[in-house]
Amino acid sequence: MLLPSIEVAVRHAPAADRAELHSLRARTYQVAAASFTRQDQADAAWVASDRALQAAEMAGKPLEVVAGLFRMAHAFMRQQQMDQAEQAAKSAVEVLDPRAEDPACPPEELSLLGAMNLVLAVINAREGNRPQTHAHLTRAEEIAERLGEDRNDFDTEFGPTNVQLHAVSTAVELGDAGLALEVAAEVDAGGLSTERQARFLLDVARAHAQRRHVGEATAALLEAETVAPEQVHDHHLAREIVRDLVQLSNRRVPDALRELAERCAVI
Structure with missing residues (x-):
């Protein structure tokens, strides 16, 4: 209303x-x-x-x-529609980058600039462009260090922790499961929203699934479900991970995974 x-x-x-x-x-x-x-x-x-x-x-x-x-x-x-997404993000970066050169640039503007670089990192990771993915992650990390704290300007949740979460996510997109899990081990996402915490755990599950670690991936999914059950049950990514884990299990699907699959309407 x-x-x-x-x-x-x-x-x-x-x-x-x-x-x-x-x-x-x-x-x-x-x-x-x-x-x-x-x-x-x-x-x-x-x-x-x-x-x-x-x-x-x-x-x-x-x-x-x-x-x-x-x-x-x-x-x-x-x-x-990755081309359109990239165009939208780049147009914002072009506006904000020159303003960020001012040492007195407000933190709200820095948060938006950092968040846009994370968007570009994800886009490039999905396209398999490692150099540009890492370049945008590095830029976002520099901005996060300049801010010195996790913020939530314009609901972006930008800050050092969210940069780490995107380092995990982009590593998974690029197929670097080992790196993703290594970074994830150092992350404390407890201060972020439940949505961001759950998404982080989904990326951890994806990394374990890439390494065929059914038990570890299932545990991450169950933890995500505890944090944000509706998001896990309805998110296309969670369903894809569950489906992949069921296939990896062949006929020996663990009870916990089978029950999760039923709650996600996968089987």
């Missing part, structure tokens, strides 16, 4: 109040886009991120425009 109320308010508010309402509208659509992305509703996420961009432009809020591009890049990635 919030979004329809904001839309009505924008249409009927005095001109002097509209910029503030458009800013609220932009932030609300950003939240909706993030939620749709987590629920694997890529088309709805794209629509929400597009409206967030439009509202941010009407509000005259450049950083909220960039935050909208961040959500749009994620929506494009979920749609497997």
Whole structure:
């Protein structure tokens, strides 16, 4: 009910109040886009991120425009439209990079720049481009060190810990399971959202699955389920991992894995 109320308010508010309402509208659509992305509703996420961009432009809020591009890049990635995702992320980096050269650059801008570099790292990892993956991870790490803490500007959860999580994720994408597990062993994701914690555990499970470690992968999935059960049951990635583990087990599927597969509607 919030979004329809904001839309009505924008249409009927005095001109002097509209910029503030458009800013609220932009932030609300950003939240909706993030939620749709987590629920694997890529088309709805794209629509929400597009409206967030439009509202941010009407509000005259450049950083909220960039935050909208961040959500749009994620929506494009979920749609497997990597070229469009990369274009959205790069356009934001081109705006933010020169501003980051200022030692007094606000942390909110640094968070967005770091988060966009993580998006580009994931895109390049999925395309098998190791040099660019590592270049964007390195850039994100530099920005995280400059911030010196985990933040959550514009719901990006950017900071040193999230850079580590993306180091794990991109290593898995590149097939470097050993490196992924080595980095994961040093990660404490307890301060991040349950969604990020669960996604990290899914990447750990993927790494173990790549090494055919059925028991370890199952344990990571069960831990992720404890943290965020709906996310694990509904996420396409979790289902793929469970399906792969069942196949690896042949006819000797462990009870815990079989029960998890049933909860995820895999078997």
